[in-house]
Amino acid sequence: MPIHSYTAHVQELEAFGMGYPLHGEARDRAVLGSWRRCIDQHRLDPSRTSEAHIVPAGQLRAHREESEPLIRIARSGLERLYQQLKGLDYVLLLADRHGVAVDFLGHDSDASDLRSAGLYLGAQWREDVAGTSAVGTCLATGEALTVHQSDHFDFTHTRLSCTAAPIYDLQGQLAAVLDLSLLRSPAARASQQMALHLVTAAVRRVELANLMAQSSSDWVLRLAQSPDFLDVDADAALSVDARGRIRAMTHAASRMLASIAGLNWRQQPLLTGQPLGRFFDTDLQALPQLMRNRPAQERILRARDGSIWFAHALPPQPRSSAQASPRP
Known part of the structure; x- marks a missing residue:
């Protein structure tokens, strides 16, 4: 009642x-x-x-x-x-x-x-x-x-x-x-x-599933505040294109990046297209060091505001022959 x-x-x-x-x-x-x-x-x-x-x-x-x-x-x-x-x-x-x-x-x-x-x-x-x-x-x-x-x-x-x-x-x-x-x-x-x-x-x-489904041609960075949950339940994720610029992100990632840069998360166009180095002390060439072949505790990403994140980098997926060949 x-x-x-x-x-x-x-x-x-x-x-x-x-x-x-x-x-x-x-x-x-x-x-x-x-x-x-x-x-x-x-x-x-x-x-x-x-x-x-x-x-x-x-x-x-x-x-x-x-x-x-x-x-x-x-x-x-x-x-x-x-x-x-x-x-x-x-x-x-x-x-x-x-x-x-x-x-x-x-x-x-x-x-x-x-x-x-x-x-x-x-x-x-x-x-x-x-x-x-x-x-x-x-x-x-x-x-x-x-x-x-x-x-x-x-x-x-x-x-x-x-x-x-x-x-x-x-x-x-x-x-x-x-x-x-x-x-x-x-x-x-x-x-x-x-x-x-x-x-x-x-x-x-x-x-996260939506980002993964639409980012096969980009690097994907999965981020967590604890290394224990990095590979099983990340807090946020973003994708990075071949030029090292952020292409897309989850909502948690937009809040995180906005906080790092002192911006309003509701203005995501100000975040998309920015180089990864604007927010983190890293670039595209360093992403292979954040792949799963290293322990999660060693995959540290330092943000420009001094915060520490743990990262799991996933490389672009190779295109299959069916994808590569033009459709008749």
């Missing part, structure tokens, strides 16, 4: 909209920012409730076709995460950049309840449609977050607890959102800390 009654929920939102201080449960800054957008920008009525909006089948098909490469890469990561959570009643959604759920993992026996709650294929979770939600607010902010029960703007969704993390493409654009939700959850918001950790780790692996 929701923590708030319908009346208490609407009164809190209306008081917030009029600028009165909130009493009782503390709200995250991201939640309050979303409430403000819902009221001021999207002109949503706090007293209005509506079940989840499911897009028509033809529209869903178009969204899935647009996201097909990412769905294919992310699917194994979603299945692995779902198996980790087996028996805990979590539902996984992969929503595209438009807020539409294009992939889904959940219990078939709960299909009717999940569909009415919006935890289903084709559900539209943009803020201007559904109000404050993990998917919609993640799309609006670009940050991982939890929207727990009465954090939701629409009272219809206040029984849900949802945790989401953004998936960025290689150009630094927010391409999708991975959401982990519960139809029924413990009252305490802190109960979802594990979900936040798991969903951000899964997103990091999806971005």
